[in-house]
Amino acid sequence: MSRSLQRLRLLPRNICVAILVSYRAVISPLYGDVCRYYPSCSSYTLQAIQQHGVVRGIWLGARRILRCHPWAAGGVDDIPEPHPRLATTRAGFVLAHKEQ
Amino acid sequence: MDIFALLMWPIKWVIEAILVGFHTLVTALGGDPGSGLTWVLSIVGLVLVIRSAMIPLTVRQIVSSRKSLEIQPEIQRIQKKYKGKKDQFSREAMQRETMEAYRKAGTNPFASCLPLLIQMPIFLGLVQVLTDANNRMPGVGLLTERLATLFSESTLFGVVPLHMTMADGFAEGSLPVIGVAILLTLIMVVTQFYTQLQIMTKNQTPAMKESPMYKQQRILLYIIPVFLLVSAWLFPLGTMFYWLVSNIYTLVQQLIIINKLPTPGSEAALAREARLARKRQRMGLPPIDEATAAEEPSVELKTQRQQPRAKRPKSRRED
Numbered sequence: 131m132s133r134s135l136q137r138l139r140l141l142p143r144n145i146c147v148a149i150l151v152s153y154r155a156v157i158s159p160l161y162g163d164v165c166r167y168y169p170s171c172s173s174y175t176l177q178a179i180q181q182h183g184v185v186r187g188i189w190l191g192a193r194r195i196l197r198c199h200p201w202a203a204g205g206v207d208d209i210p211e212p213h214p215r216l217a218t219t220r221a222g223f224v225l226a227h228k229e230q
Numbered sequence: 231m232d233i234f235a236l237l238m239w240p241i242k243w244v245i246e247a248i249l250v251g252f253h254t255l256v257t258a259l260g261g262d263p264g265s266g267l268t269w270v271l272s273i274v275g276l277v278l279v280i281r282s283a284m285i286p287l288t289v290r291q292i293v294s295s296r297k298s299l300e301i302q303p304e305i306q307r308i309q310k311k312y313k314g315k316k317d318q319f320s321r322e323a324m325q326r327e328t329m330e331a332y333r334k335a336g337t338n339p340f341a342s343c344l345p346l347l348i349q350m351p352i353f354l355g356l357v358q359v360l361t362d363a364n365n366r367m368p369g370v371g372l373l374t375e376r377l378a379t380l381f382s383e384s385t386l387f388g389v390v391p392l393h394m395t396m397a398d399g400f401a402e403g404s405l406p407v408i409g410v411a412i413l414l415t416l417i418m419v420v421t422q423f424y425t426q427l428q429i430m431t432k433n434q435t436p437a438m439k440e441s442p443m444y445k446q447q448r449i450l451l452y453i454i455p456v457f458l459l460v461s462a463w464l465f466p467l468g469t470m471f472y473w474l475v476s477n478i479y480t481l482v483q484q485l486i487i488i489n490k491l492p493t494p495g496s497e498a499a500l501a502r503e504a505r506l507a508r509k510r511q512r513m514g515l516p517p518i519d520e521a522t523a524a525e526e527p528s529v530e531l532k533t534q535r536q537q538p539r540a541k542r543p544k545s546r547r548e549d
Contacts, residue, residue: 156453164341168329171343198343200290205333206326 142184150176166204171195174209181212241355243371248276249359250372266386270471277475280352281483287345288483292491297337304331353472360468364393381468386410392468407467414470415462419455421477425484426451431497 154172165171175191182190190209197207215229252275253268261268305328312324332338362369363378385391390406396415399407430448462470492498 159449164343164346166329166332166338166340166342168325195343195347200287200294200342200345202338202342203333203336204338204340204342205329 143179143187146179146184146187147176150179166198166202167194167207168205169208171198174207178209181209238351238355238358239370241351242359242369245276245352245355245359246369246371246373248279249273250377252276253377264380264384266384266390266392269381269384269392269468270386273468273471274475276356277472277479280349281476281479284345288487291341292487294337294339301331301335301337304335353469356472357465357469360393360466364466386467390467392471393466395466396463411462411467411470414467414474415458418458418462418470418474418477421474421481422454422458423451425477425481426454428484428488 150172154176158172163170167174169177171191171194174194175187178190178194179187181187194207198204217225217227217229219225249272252272253263255275256268256271257263261271308324308327308331311327312320315321315324359369359373360381363373363381366375366379366382368375368378382393387406390404390410394402394404394407396408396411398404399411430451461473465473488498489502492502
């Protein structure tokens with residue numbers, strides 16, 4: 131039950147992943163290597179959506195594309211590490227271990 | 231969907247302003263405001279304005295790719311280090327190191343993603359503007375209802391309405407529409423194919439040709455025509471003219487780049503050097519000194535530590 135719920139929760143990001151994967155397979159090769167960063171903008175956005183979810187992922191990806199202009203220095207630029215949520219008690223106090 | 235419309239609003243406004251501007255200009259020069267030719271010329275003007283606005287970006291990119299010649303030794307060192315290692319992790323590590331080297335040197339041979347992405351909403355905006363005009367709806371700015379009506383009624387040579395798609399042509403059995411749509415598609419296929427082929431065969435370094443991206447590019451070369459045929463089926467002739475002129479612009483620009491400013495290390499760069507050398511010879515100048523073309527210092531890479539040798543016992547020493 132919770133497994134299918136989990137799948138449902140991840141459905142939006144998997145839809146975005148499907149779009150990005152097909153972009154990377156079909157449209158991206160038309161341009162060749164253009165990105166000034168590693169990982170490339172589309173790969174960065176893909177990872178960001180996978181790890182941070184649709185809203186934050188698209189936000190991160192959009193900001194990355196705005197950074198990828200001809201005057202940018204480029205270089206290695208990985209997605210911010212997603213921080214796992216801390217567990218809380220029923221009353222709302224934060225516990226010292228990660229949410230299960 | 232409303233956020234989307236809000237985002238497209240400024241793009242559509244600018245497109246309309248440029249289109250109407252050129253329409254006024256062509257009309258002032260004696261064009262018939264209702265003829266298809268006037269609208270096609272306006273679309274050509276739109277392409278020229280948009281693409282010319284991007285020239286600084288292109289130039290900037292080429293200049294920085296020239297500058298990246300200076301750190302070629304460093305890049306070659308990295309390539310040598312990972313030579314023959316084709317697994318995913320080595321490739322990733324190699325790309326990381328290469329990009330970091332470019333960043334440190336303050337140069338980068340890649341074009342960057344933003345200019346490419348900007349062009350997509352522009353095309354989308356144009357499709358929307360033309361569709362609205364086609365339905366005789368006033369646009370968001372300067373494209374008034376009167377102009378929209380003019381556009382929707384305009385025909386090329388009196389028989390080819392610009393708002394029709396290839397699908398419409400077949401639906402109405404209009405041979406001129408089908409003919410023009412097929413002709414446009416053919417020209418687009420040829421220009422796109424030729425541009426892509428030029429970039430791939432001439433303006434890429436051997437290292438670029440080794441990457442898995444290159445194989446994908448090769449396959450896509452043969453899928454593009456199918457794409458274009460589908461889009462010709464779906465998009466009105468007006469947008470196809472935009473695409474076509476844009477393609478030709480890219481082709482010419484690419485030919486100039488390949489001739490004058492090829493990617494360092496590519497076939498085109500070698501051809502250019504050979505051309506310049508022949509020119510020097512013809513003019514009776516001595517060839518560029520071999521010594522100045524500094525030879526690549528071969529980098530000795532120690533992938534394995536030198537193993538220490540045990541001392542031999544005195545009895546087995548040779549001296």
